[in-house]
Amino acid sequence: MTAHPSGQRLHMDRAVREDARRRLATIRGHLEGVLRQLDDEQIYCVDVLQQLYAVRSAVDKVGEVILRGHLQEHVVTASERGDSQRLVDELMELLKYHRP
Amino acid sequence: MTAHPSGQRLHMDRAVREDARRRLATIRGHLEGVLRQLDDEQIYCVDVLQQLYAVRSAVDKVGEVILRGHLQEHVVTASERGDSQRLVDELMELLKYHRP
Amino acid sequence: MTAHPSGQRLHMDRAVREDARRRLATIRGHLEGVLRQLDDEQIYCVDVLQQLYAVRSAVDKVGEVILRGHLQEHVVTASERGDSQRLVDELMELLKYHRP
Amino acid sequence: MTAHPSGQRLHMDRAVREDARRRLATIRGHLEGVLRQLDDEQIYCVDVLQQLYAVRSAVDKVGEVILRGHLQEHVVTASERGDSQRLVDELMELLKYHRP
Numbered sequence: 001m002t003a004h005p006s007g008q009r010l011h012m013d014r015a016v017r018e019d020a021r022r023r024l025a026t027i028r029g030h031l032e033g034v035l036r037q038l039d040d041e042q043i044y045c046v047d048v049l050q051q052l053y054a055v056r057s058a059v060d061k062v063g064e065v066i067l068r069g070h071l072q073e074h075v076v077t078a079s080e081r082g083d084s085q086r087l088v089d090e091l092m093e094l095l096k097y098h099r100p
Numbered sequence: 101m102t103a104h105p106s107g108q109r110l111h112m113d114r115a116v117r118e119d120a121r122r123r124l125a126t127i128r129g130h131l132e133g134v135l136r137q138l139d140d141e142q143i144y145c146v147d148v149l150q151q152l153y154a155v156r157s158a159v160d161k162v163g164e165v166i167l168r169g170h171l172q173e174h175v176v177t178a179s180e181r182g183d184s185q186r187l188v189d190e191l192m193e194l195l196k197y198h199r200p
Numbered sequence: 201m202t203a204h205p206s207g208q209r210l211h212m213d214r215a216v217r218e219d220a221r222r223r224l225a226t227i228r229g230h231l232e233g234v235l236r237q238l239d240d241e242q243i244y245c246v247d248v249l250q251q252l253y254a255v256r257s258a259v260d261k262v263g264e265v266i267l268r269g270h271l272q273e274h275v276v277t278a279s280e281r282g283d284s285q286r287l288v289d290e291l292m293e294l295l296k297y298h299r300p
Numbered sequence: 301m302t303a304h305p306s307g308q309r310l311h312m313d314r315a316v317r318e319d320a321r322r323r324l325a326t327i328r329g330h331l332e333g334v335l336r337q338l339d340d341e342q343i344y345c346v347d348v349l350q351q352l353y354a355v356r357s358a359v360d361k362v363g364e365v366i367l368r369g370h371l372q373e374h375v376v377t378a379s380e381r382g383d384s385q386r387l388v389d390e391l392m393e394l395l396k397y398h399r400p
Contacts, residue, residue, distance in 0.1 A: 012145045020148070021138040024131060031128055038121040045112045045170035046190055048120070052163050053197035059156045063149060064292070070145035071288045075271070076278040084276040090146055092268055096300040097153035099199060168392055171375070176384040178376035188371045192364070200396040212345045220348070221338040228331055231324060238321040245312045245370035246390055248320070252363050253397035259356045263349060270345035290346055297353035299399060 016069035023062045030055050060099045067098060116169035123162045130155050160199045167198060216269035223262045230255050260299045267298065316369035323362045330355050360399045367398060 012020075034051045037043055070091075078087040112120075134151045137143055170191075178187040212220075234251045237243055270291075278287040312320075334351045337343055370391075378387040 009142065010144055011142050012148065014141070017138050017143070021135060024135050024138070028128065028131055028135070031124060031131065035121060035124050035128070038117050038124070041114070042109065042111050043117070044110055045166050045174065046194060048112065049163060049166055049170070049194055052159060052166070056156060056159045056163070056199070057197070059152060059159065063152050063156070066145050066149055066152070067295070068288065068292055070149070071275070071291060072284065074145065075275055076284040076287060078276040079280055084272065087276060088268065088271045091271060092264070094146060094149055095267070095295070095298065097157070098295065098300070099156070100296040100298070164392070168388065171388045171391060172384065175371070175375055176378040176387060180379055184372065184376040187376060188368065191371060192368050195367070195395070195398065196400040198395065198400070200398070209342065210344055211342050212348065214341070217338050217343070221335060224331060224335050224338070228328065228335070231328055231331065235321060235324050235328070238317050238324070241314070242309065242311050243317070244310055245366050245374065246394060248312065249363060249366055249370070249394055252359060252366070256356060256359045256363070256399070257397070259352060259359065263352050263356070266345050266349055266352070270349070274345065294346060294349055297357070299356070
């Protein structure tokens with residue numbers, strides 16, 4: 001969704017976007033580490049799960065960074081822009097998948 | 101943790117390991133897609149969050165696959181092997197991070 | 201938190217409050233059902249867990265109802281009121297505990 | 301589910317059952333506190349949400365207590381009893397709803 005009733009296009013703040021990109025690049029490296037772990041025939045399930053949960057937790061942290069940016073840039077100003085209902089519905093839908 | 105009181109070494113079932121590896125390779129591709137999204141200055145926060153939550157959900161699915169393997173291979177046989185307390189403590193600790 | 205920088209006091213919408221109260225009264229009944237289950241010496245762990253997760257899920261639903269009201273009544277208007285930073289910080293803190 | 305292929309009936313350990321009951325009785329009191337909060341027309345959404353999340357967290361703790369008992373009493377002995385597949389399937393289904 002990019003076109004809003006107000007005609008304004010909402011987009012991600014540059015600093016947030018760059019922070020998210022840096023974090024995701026690190027996560028890609030971490031994920032490759034888990035892939036290498038899985039080459040080891042002797043690997044123990046729990047050791048892999050721990051690494052996987054760490055990856056997941058880092059992904060959730062990126063989500064938190066982007067969500068905070070979205071609240072600051074777009075949600076708190078929705079009433080001024082006149083798209084409150086749309087932003088609230090979209091956010092509640094999104095929060096079904098958000099994990100802290 | 102790989103050495104158990106019984107002296108047996110527990111390791112991940114081969115089929116589970118290969119399934120997990122295939123899934124993680126796909127997730128790496130998906131993650132690279134999100135990284136490309138973040139190159140776009142016009143990108144909308146919510147569009148990135150949706151992709152990110154899809155990545156997270158796929159990571160959780162890998163966790164589920166590995167956990168099921170661990171239960172089948174190692175937990176249900178713990179009493180026979182004599183390391184029940186250790187396996188239960190380890191599993192409860194792990195479940196703090198498990199997400200369905 | 202009830203006093204805001206603007207001097208306005210924010211409070212829960214009446215309809216939301218009554219919806220939440222009705223739901224919680226139902227949950228109390230459900231909880232008493234689980235307590236009775238626990239009087240049965242023959243009860244199986246999994247049967248109790250299923251009821252408990254249903255209670256938990258109903259509690260989360262009340263949280264969703266109140267959160268939506270909060271977004272609609274207070275968050276989308278924060279920029280107009282001039283307490284955006286405060287509302288965003290408070291909301292991000294809250295979302296650490298929110299579950300869908 | 302109480303009848304198992306082995307013909308044995310699995311039931312909750314007494315100490316776990318009593319611990320769970322004590323905790324749930326406390327939670328009922330806490331829930332009644334939230335109901336009273338909701339009688340206050342001036343109540344702020346965030347104050348109620350915080351109490352509600354505390355209730356939810358206490359419910360999750362009861363789930364953890366019962367789950368640990370289930371693992372110790374029934375899951376680690378499944379291979380000996382011969383109902384491993386059933387216990388694993390049931391547990392994986394349950395873990396869809398478990399929250400730490």
